[in-house]
Amino acid sequence: MTEWRYWLAEQRGTLLAIGIFVAMFLIYATNHPAGFSANMVQTASNKATLLAFVAMAQAIVVITAGIDLSVGMILTLTNCLASWIVVGTATETALGVLGVLGTGLVCGMINGAIVIFGRLQPIVTTIATGAMYYGIALMLRPNPGGSVNETLADALTGRLFGVLPTSLVALAAAALLIWVPYSRSVIGRAAFATGSSEVAAYMSGAPIRAAKFAAYTLAGLLSAVGGLFLTFFSYTGEAAYASGNAYTLFSIAAVVLGGVSLMGGRGSAIGAIFGALAFRTIGDLLFVFDFDPLWQPLFQGLVLMLAVSIGAFGLLRVRNRLEWFG
Amino acid sequence: MIAAEPLFRAEGLSKRYGGVIALDRADLTVHPGRIHAILGENGAGKSTLIKLMVGVVAPDEGRMTLGGREVAFGNPSAANDAGIVCIFQELSLIPDLSVADNIMISRPPTRLGMIDRRAQRRIAEDALERAGAGDIHPRALVKDLPLSRRQMVEIAKALSRRPKILILDEATSALTASDVTKVFEVLKRLRSEGLALLYISHRMHEIAELADDCSVFRNGRRISTFAAGTKTDAEVIELMIGREYKHAFPDKPVRRADGRPPSLQCRGLGWGNRLKDISFSLHAGEIIGLGGLDGQGQRELLLALFGVLRDISGDILIDGDKVAIDSPVAAKSERIGLALIPEDRKTEGLMLPMSVRDNLSAAAFDRFARFGIIDRQRQSALIDEMIRLIEIKTASPDLPVSALSGGNQQKVVIAKWLMNKPRIILLNDPTRGIDVGTKQEIYRLLRRLADDGAAILLYSTDYDELIGCCDRVLVMYDGAVRRELAGAEITERALVSSALNVDDSARAEASPA
Numbered sequence: 001m002t003e004w005r006y007w008l009a010e011q012r013g014t015l016l017a018i019g020i021f022v023a024m025f026l027i028y029a030t031n032h033p034a035g036f037s038a039n040m041v042q043t044a045s046n047k048a049t050l051l052a053f054v055a056m057a058q059a060i061v062v063i064t065a066g067i068d069l070s071v072g073m074i075l076t077l078t079n080c081l082a083s084w085i086v087v088g089t090a091t092e093t094a095l096g097v098l099g100v101l102g103t104g105l106v107c108g109m110i111n112g113a114i115v116i117f118g119r120l121q122p123i124v125t126t127i128a129t130g131a132m133y134y135g136i137a138l139m140l141r142p143n144p145g146g147s148v149n150e151t152l153a154d155a156l157t158g159r160l161f162g163v164l165p166t167s168l169v170a171l172a173a174a175a176l177l178i179w180v181p182y183s184r185s186v187i188g189r190a191a192f193a194t195g196s197s198e199v200a201a202y203m204s205g206a207p208i209r210a211a212k213f214a215a216y217t218l219a220g221l222l223s224a225v226g227g228l229f230l231t232f233f234s235y236t237g238e239a240a241y242a243s244g245n246a247y248t249l250f251s252i253a254a255v256v257l258g259g260v261s262l263m264g265g266r267g268s269a270i271g272a273i274f275g276a277l278a279f280r281t282i283g284d285l286l287f288v289f290d291f292d293p294l295w296q297p298l299f300q301g302l303v304l305m306l307a308v309s310i311g312a313f314g315l316l317r318v319r320n321r322l323e324w325f326g
Numbered sequence: 327m328i329a330a331e332p333l334f335r336a337e338g339l340s341k342r343y344g345g346v347i348a349l350d351r352a353d354l355t356v357h358p359g360r361i362h363a364i365l366g367e368n369g370a371g372k373s374t375l376i377k378l379m380v381g382v383v384a385p386d387e388g389r390m391t392l393g394g395r396e397v398a399f400g401n402p403s404a405a406n407d408a409g410i411v412c413i414f415q416e417l418s419l420i421p422d423l424s425v426a427d428n429i430m431i432s433r434p435p436t437r438l439g440m441i442d443r444r445a446q447r448r449i450a451e452d453a454l455e456r457a458g459a460g461d462i463h464p465r466a467l468v469k470d471l472p473l474s475r476r477q478m479v480e481i482a483k484a485l486s487r488r489p490k491i492l493i494l495d496e497a498t499s500a501l502t503a504s505d506v507t508k509v510f511e512v513l514k515r516l517r518s519e520g521l522a523l524l525y526i527s528h529r530m531h532e533i534a535e536l537a538d539d540c541s542v543f544r545n546g547r548r549i550s551t552f553a554a555g556t557k558t559d560a561e562v563i564e565l566m567i568g569r570e571y572k573h574a575f576p577d578k579p580v581r582r583a584d585g586r587p588p589s590l591q592c593r594g595l596g597w598g599n600r601l602k603d604i605s606f607s608l609h610a611g612e613i614i615g616l617g618g619l620d621g622q623g624q625r626e627l628l629l630a631l632f633g634v635l636r637d638i639s640g641d642i643l644i645d646g647d648k649v650a651i652d653s654p655v656a657a658k659s660e661r662i663g664l665a666l667i668p669e670d671r672k673t674e675g676l677m678l679p680m681s682v683r684d685n686l687s688a689a690a691f692d693r694f695a696r697f698g699i700i701d702r703q704r705q706s707a708l709i710d711e712m713i714r715l716i717e718i719k720t721a722s723p724d725l726p727v728s729a730l731s732g733g734n735q736q737k738v739v740i741a742k743w744l745m746n747k748p749r750i751i752l753l754n755d756p757t758r759g760i761d762v763g764t765k766q767e768i769y770r771l772l773r774r775l776a777d778d779g780a781a782i783l784l785y786s787t788d789y790d791e792l793i794g795c796c797d798r799v800l801v802m803y804d805g806a807v808r809r810e811l812a813g814a815e816i817t818e819r820a821l822v823s824s825a826l827n828v829d830d831s832a833r834a835e836a837s838p839a
Contacts, residue, residue, distance in 0.1 A: 006465035010424075184440040189427060196422035203382070203418040204483075205403025205432040265422035 013259020014271035020257065021278040028281055031288045042165040046157055046233060048280040049167040050075070052273045053226035054247050055254035056179065057219035059272035062255050064215045065195040065264025066115065066122035070130030071223045072248030074107045076239055077137040078227025083146025083237025086228070093149040101224050107133055108220020112213040130248070137239040144238035153232035167229060171273065174225060178218060179269040187214050195264025253304050254279045279304075331394075333358045333522050334379075334410075334491055339388035340546075341374050348374040350546035351388065356491060361513065361523040363533045363554065366543035367566055367789070367822065372526055375543070376495055380412045381405040392490075403432055409490030413480050413497045421469035426450035428468055429483045449486060457482035458508035474501045481509065485516075492516065493524040498532060510536060528619050530559055530828050542566055559828050567789075567818045575794030576773040579611075586610070587646030589781035590631070590664075590750050594640035600626050602806040604640070608750070608781045613772060615796030615816075616785035618825045623805035624785040625669065628752045631783075632666040633657040644750075658689065658746055665689075665748035667740055669755045675739040676727050683709055683723040685738055690745035708745065716741045717767060733764030740771070751775065753784045757791060769795055789821050803827045 008015070028044075029036045054071050061068040078100050085096035107129070114125045156166050182188040190211035193201035201208055226247075231237060252262075258275025260267025282300050286293070334356040341349040349371045356362055366372045377383045379390070381399025390397050392408055399405040405412075419428050426447050427434075435445040450464040459478035468476060477497060484492060494513075498506050513523060513536060527533055533540065537554040542565040550565055557565075588607035595604040601623050608614050616624045630638050633651035641648050644662050651657045657664040668675045676685055686709050687694075694704040709723055718737045720730055727738055736756060743751070753772075757765045772795060776782055786792050792799050793816050801809045801824040809824040 002463065003465070006424075006463065009467065009470075010465075181440055184443075186434060186436065186441060189423070189431070189434070189441065193420045193423060193427075193431060196420045200418050200420045201431075203402050203414065204420070204428075205401070205406055261422075265420070 013266065014268050014274070017258040017271040017274040017278065021274045021281065024278055024281040024285060028284050028288055033288070038159060038163045042159055044284065045165040045168040048277045049171050050226050050230055051247065051250055051254060051280055052171050052276040053174065053222050053229065054251040055258065055272040055276035056174065056269040057222035058251035058255045059258065059260045059267060059269045060215045061122070061219045062260050062262060063195050063264060063267055064191045064212050065198070066212065066215065067252070068111060068126045068216065068219050069123060069248050070107070070111060070126040070133055071219060071251055072244040072246065073130035073133040073137070074104055074220055074223035075227040075230060075247055076244035077107070077133045078104050078224040079230045080137040080140040080237040080239055082228055082231040083148060084140065086148050086152070086231065088149070093152055097228065100228050101221060104220045104224020104227065105217060106220070108217040109213070111220065112216030115216065116209050116212050134239065134241060134244060141237045141239045144236055146237040148231045148235055150235065153235060156229070156232050174222065175270055175273060178222065182214070182218060183268065187211050191215050192265055197265070250279060257304065332356060334390070334392050336379070336390045337388055339375065339378055339390070340386045341378060341383065342386055347546050349378070352543070352546060352548050354541060354548060356522045356524065358522045359517055359520045360538040361517055361525055361536050363537035363540045364524060364526045364543065365533070365540060365562060365566060370543040370566070371546035372543050373495065376412055376493055376526070379405065379493065380410055406432065406487055410493070411484045411487050411489035411491070412493040412495060413484045414495055419468045419476055419480060422467065424465050424467055425462055425479050426464035428479060429453050429486050453482040453486040456485050456512070458512050474505055477501055478505060481512070489521065491522045491524065495526045496528070498527060498529070528826055530826055563819060563822050567822055576770050578797060579777065589645060591643040592640065593643070595630060595642070596639040597626060597630055597635050597637070600805050601630060604807055606800055606807065608783055610749070610779045610781050611776050612798070613776050613782040613784060613796050615792040615799040616783065616802060617792050617799045617821050618802035618808070620787060622802040624802050625754060628666055628754050628783070628785060631752060632664060658748070663749035664752065665743035665746060665750070666752045667743055667754060667756055669758070676735060678728040679726055681724045682718065682720050682727055682738055685727050686712060686742050686745055689742050693745060712741045712745060716744070716771065733760045736760055736764065736768070740768070748780065750781045751783070753782065755785055755787055757786070757788065789818050792816065792821060793818065801825055
């Protein structure tokens, strides 16, 4: 019985995110003019997957009490790169995919190295590197264009066995193969420890630097997966500044919705995935209820505000007012 | 003295922080299978010694040997690996991780590269059991545990590392009485298993019960080592005090009762279990000192008076009237007229990159603003006057505060609050880390303010200051005022012994806390 309670306490943020998403998706699905169908799920999941990958990336960094404002730009850069190199024969395509993922990995490593060894604040570092990544993207694709191996693209944006959206399977695979081992490794736990209290983590001899480096590197990799999928959906590469920035900002929103503490030390990438799914569903809800699309930003903002407020209830119990600022 | 081969030896260890000598060619010898108590006043060098031993800071000079071999630790984990483990006061636990995660933080059992949570849990349960804290659930989050339980987790964590030397730095200060009993049993068992234990505590009766050897530190040096029980409490206190220098203090005027109600009065002030039933009266023209060891509730008392803490019990009276001070804004309002000069000037007292002018203005905008707009001329006039009055040494009021010396920065903090012309001034250890010359100026300033009718409450960790500056001293222990000293009663001996919660009437056995 008590075991159950502790588990619940550990997973509260993630469970809340799942709850919010399920509730919103049910409202969406039951009011959808075409009804609940495999087709509808496929469309919805394709739209949400991109943000979900970027939100996972953001969550991993935020857990170390950092922030990565370059995730959207890494997505844009890898999208542009993929539109050049993920083409041709099966072997060429495979090498291209590796090249794209490797690029994301390197971008993340650069972020991590600067934050750790340059001792710069993550927020400034990643604004700067993000601008650089965007600059490279612009050089790769001054104008939208390029192409992608369409067989692979269609396979990864279609359905498995006619029902399961492949993009969703890919998302689950990334969570299972990257997040789960990471969060249960010594490095991953050091990342949580660093985010919770860096001084205590240092005094306890936890590998703080390795943890931060791993976090930024994984964030780069996951953003690149997002960039790859963007290419699969759009068949082209585009150095779109506004959309890159939107992905960065929405990733932070998704992370918060997903129960990850911006102060670090608490949360999970799984929660962030559901946060991203929920965030995307807000937009879709407006669509099924026939609202003017002009309402979308306002409405998204309201829902986000509400979700964040839930997390702030704890401050009402504070007995030393100085803790408000801690 | 002791036949067995020493396990650890430190020789000629020194450490300076800026101009302050924290440790001055100190030495120490530690033997296996014994509990060695380290005694000393605030700032005697005990914590610095520990930090050097566990690799938190590196010594400026001197050497350490462990088991006959010279050692130097670059970081805490290197010291832990060598077998020296320290239990700090709740500093090393990670609030958002579970108890089991915390215990096994540095070297968890792994399987296929992942943490083996089942094995980890077994080890954690075992370690908790060994620490006498089997009732703590290994999955509980540390931040959800009360302080005394956290301390037990800290002890379990240290034990799971199988140390050769275990250092307990005030490790019992947050424990409940029943926990203390359990911890003592654990410590005695560890001693019989051949561990060396270094025990730092201010509780004399704990030392009497536990220690085999005692070492007394003073002014950064080891003054004496003796077998426990061979000296009385009074003799130990005698060893701990005794300074090399005395400050010059302004004369204390003789105060006459004028029949007016006290500027500030507390009746039965309490806050959780951190402040207990505190009552005192502070009159205009008076300087009251807050004494006692670090962290006995002095800081909380000042914060409570300044309206920072919530859910305070008891009454606060200003000029005889009951008031509710529910925020710093209310505290500094004209009717109440409080000012709090904070302890950590770098974070709470000053905005370092901003100019002296802006810093001085920060708490007193309404004195020279009209309809919300700052009257520049008035501001300049008031600021120039204040800089002259307090003798802040700055080339211009537009220099950033960070460019000033530590002493002058502290003067800016004090001046900032004087801009408001407060009637009641609370000070939190205002002279810590300040040169002697500036200290003297601050003492003179405090006395002048009191003579001009201010009521001053001064928390200080420097006994000289309490003796030289204060008309009365309240000595705090464990959140309560343990003793009030006035006039000639304020002596170093009285301050130290009441701070340690022992009777100073020269007896060997200590009173139970």
